[in-house]
Amino acid sequence: MDKHLAADMAALDALMAEVAASPVEAPGDDLMARILADAGAAQADTVAAPASAPVTPAWRGWLDALGGWPTLGGLTAAAVTGLWIGVAPPAAVDDLVASVLGETVSLDLAGLGDTFELEG
Amino acid sequence: MDMVAQQQGSRPVDIGPDPDGALLVAFANGDPEAARLLTGRLAPKVLGQAMRMLTDRAEAEDVTQEAMVRLWRIAPDWRQGEARVSTWLYRVTANLCTDRLRRRRQTVSLDGVTDPADGAASVADQMQGQARMSALSAALAALPDRQAQAVALRHLEGLANPEIAEIMDISVEAVESLTARGKRALAAILAGRKAELGYEDE
Numbered sequence: 001m002d003k004h005l006a007a008d009m010a011a012l013d014a015l016m017a018e019v020a021a022s023p024v025e026a027p028g029d030d031l032m033a034r035i036l037a038d039a040g041a042a043q044a045d046t047v048a049a050p051a052s053a054p055v056t057p058a059w060r061g062w063l064d065a066l067g068g069w070p071t072l073g074g075l076t077a078a079a080v081t082g083l084w085i086g087v088a089p090p091a092a093v094d095d096l097v098a099s100v101l102g103e104t105v106s107l108d109l110a111g112l113g114d115t116f117e118l119e120g
Numbered sequence: 121m122d123m124v125a126q127q128q129g130s131r132p133v134d135i136g137p138d139p140d141g142a143l144l145v146a147f148a149n150g151d152p153e154a155a156r157l158l159t160g161r162l163a164p165k166v167l168g169q170a171m172r173m174l175t176d177r178a179e180a181e182d183v184t185q186e187a188m189v190r191l192w193r194i195a196p197d198w199r200q201g202e203a204r205v206s207t208w209l210y211r212v213t214a215n216l217c218t219d220r221l222r223r224r225r226q227t228v229s230l231d232g233v234t235d236p237a238d239g240a241a242s243v244a245d246q247m248q249g250q251a252r253m254s255a256l257s258a259a260l261a262a263l264p265d266r267q268a269q270a271v272a273l274r275h276l277e278g279l280a281n282p283e284i285a286e287i288m289d290i291s292v293e294a295v296e297s298l299t300a301r302g303k304r305a306l307a308a309i310l311a312g313r314k315a316e317l318g319y320e321d322e
Binding site for chain 1: 147148150152155156158159160163164167168171172175177181184185188189192193195196249252253255256271275276277278303304306307308310311
């Protein structure tokens with residue numbers, strides 16, 4: 001190592017020793033507060049995560065309320081049947097509709113008669 | 121990132137008791153006190169390391185916050201006993217600091233970093249001390265990242281080569297090589313500035 005380099009190295013060592021020995025002021029309240037705010041946010045994320053781990057879409061909620069997937073099968077069959085009856089009613093349905101709606105049906109509920117005198 | 125991979129792929133070494141690791145696990149489990157305790161134990165160390173490398177309080181504080189954010193995020197995946205929290209933080213902080221130094225290198229010329237202001241004689245010494253530290257930081261910025269990290273860990277943090285090897289995930293020989301090359305480069309950079317920095321030219 002030549003003389004110049006040795007001197008440069010010595011100067012560098014002195015400089016690094018000076019920096020290493022310089023006291024660093026402790027973190028202020030502001031920095032500590034920022035760090036703790038980050039910690040709170042991260043902790044809320046990680047602690048909350050397992051509770052809602054399998055993310056359940058809203059529709060699963062009411063499907064479960066109805067009775068789950070088996071119910072959905074029944075519901076679908078009923079819906080398709082209803083659609084089919086509406087679009088292409090079989091003769092039996094026509095007869096049924098005629099027999100139920102095709103004639104005037106009067107009902108006297110609990111024998112109230114024309115309680116409200118709607119017929120003037 | 122590679123830090124997680126490294127932590128998970130580490131060798132079965134007995135790292136001894138690591139209270140910070142235990143606190144980090146408690147933090148991940150929702151312990152409200154753990155964050156305060158960890159911050160009190162670790163933030164001053166991170167800030168010190170960042171200040172010595174950057175010589176800029178605002179930047180060092182930002183690095184400290186960022187390093188701690190990364191610690192909070194890794195907490196759920198932390199495997200106690202595989203690495204020490206302090207080792208992991210040295211690495212994260214060193215990386216964040218060289219990121220900052222690299223940005224300085226791209227935006228500021230080396231000569232523009234330290235201009236000892238014309239002040240009263242009474243503050244001249246203080247200014248020169250500050251200028252010297254800034255000059256070291258500026259010179260570190262001129263080094264390749266790994267050299268800057270190795271030199272800083274060895275000579276500013278005072279760590280032993282095996283510990284630096286673990287922090288940087290390289291061999292002890294590689295640490296020695298990086299440190300030697302880094303020091304030579306630093307000495308060359310600073311040699312031209314001795315008078316300005318208050319060192320006698322011999």
